[in-house]
Amino acid sequence: MNEVASNVSAFLVHTLFTLYIAALMLRLLLALMRADFYNPLSQFLVTVTDPIVVPLRRLIPSVGGVDSASIVLILALKMLELWLLAWIAGAKLGLPTLIIAAFLQIMELLIYIYIFALIAQAIISWIAPAQAYENPAVSILQDLTRPLLQPIRRVLPPIGMVDLSPLVVIIGLYVLLIVLRSLY
Numbered sequence: 001m002n003e004v005a006s007n008v009s010a011f012l013v014h015t016l017f018t019l020y021i022a023a024l025m026l027r028l029l030l031a032l033m034r035a036d037f038y039n040p041l042s043q044f045l046v047t048v049t050d051p052i053v054v055p056l057r058r059l060i061p062s063v064g065g066v067d068s069a070s071i072v073l074i075l076a077l078k079m080l081e082l083w084l085l086a087w088i089a090g091a092k093l094g095l096p097t098l099i100i101a102a103f104l105q106i107m108e109l110l111i112y113i114y115i116f117a118l119i120a121q122a123i124i125s126w127i128a129p130a131q132a133y134e135n136p137a138v139s140i141l142q143d144l145t146r147p148l149l150q151p152i153r154r155v156l157p158p159i160g161m162v163d164l165s166p167l168v169v170i171i172g173l174y175v176l177l178i179v180l181r182s183l184y
Contacts, residue, residue, distance in 0.1 A: 010088050017081035018109065021074055023048050025106075025113060026144075028070045035143035040136050078102035107180055111173050117144050118166045118173075145169075 027045040035042060049070075056069040079102045086093045093101070121141040145166075152165040 006088055010085055013081060013084050013088065017077055017084075020048075021077050021081075021106070022109060022113060024053070024070055024074050024077070025110060027053075028067055028074070029113070029144060030140065031067060033143045033147065035140055039140055041140045074106060075099075075102055078106050101184075104180060104183060108177065111177050111180070114145065114148060115170055115173050117141050118148075118170050121145055122166050 023045055027042075027049050030042055030045065037043075037046075052073060053067070053069055056073055057067075060069040060072050062068055079098045082098055082101055082105070083093060121138070124135070124138055124141070148169045149165045152168050153163070156164055156168060158164075
């Protein structure tokens with residue numbers, strides 16, 4: 001395979017797998033946070049992921065209220081993505097390397113999902129604070145970020161009309177990202 005075709009193939013594999021894995025992760029996170037199932041964004045995620053998750057649930061039952069099938073699927077898809085990328089590059093990865101790299105990259109994606117959600121929530125609150133609560137995306141973002149923001153808000157309440165808790169959480173997430181990347 002020539003270099004251009006290899007780069008295009010790697011880009012497409014990485015992008016498509018990352019988008020689907022992110023959809024699976026969001027579905028899992030929103031279920032854990034008990035977000036509104038009937039929200040249009042929740043319904044989109046369910047519709048996109050159900051064709052693979054539902055049959056897999058017949059084989060892998062939930063454990064303690066956690067959708068184990070989604071977790072296994074996320075890990076399997078990330079491992080398949082890494083294997084395909086290695087194959088495109090002409091390299092070989094062993095199973096232990098695939099598992100560790102997949103786990104670390106899944107954690108990295110999880111951190112980026114939260115960073116993106118916090119930034120989006122902050123921008124929405126600055127641009128159109130009154131209309132923000134009418135948008136279905138806002139309630140999903142609030143449900144998703146509430147577990148991270150609540151502990152910080154208890155210690156650092158809003159100063160005037162400025163809530164610094166998202167900034168503190170984003171800084172903390174970037175510190176986690178640096179630590180995680182040092183493990184590669």
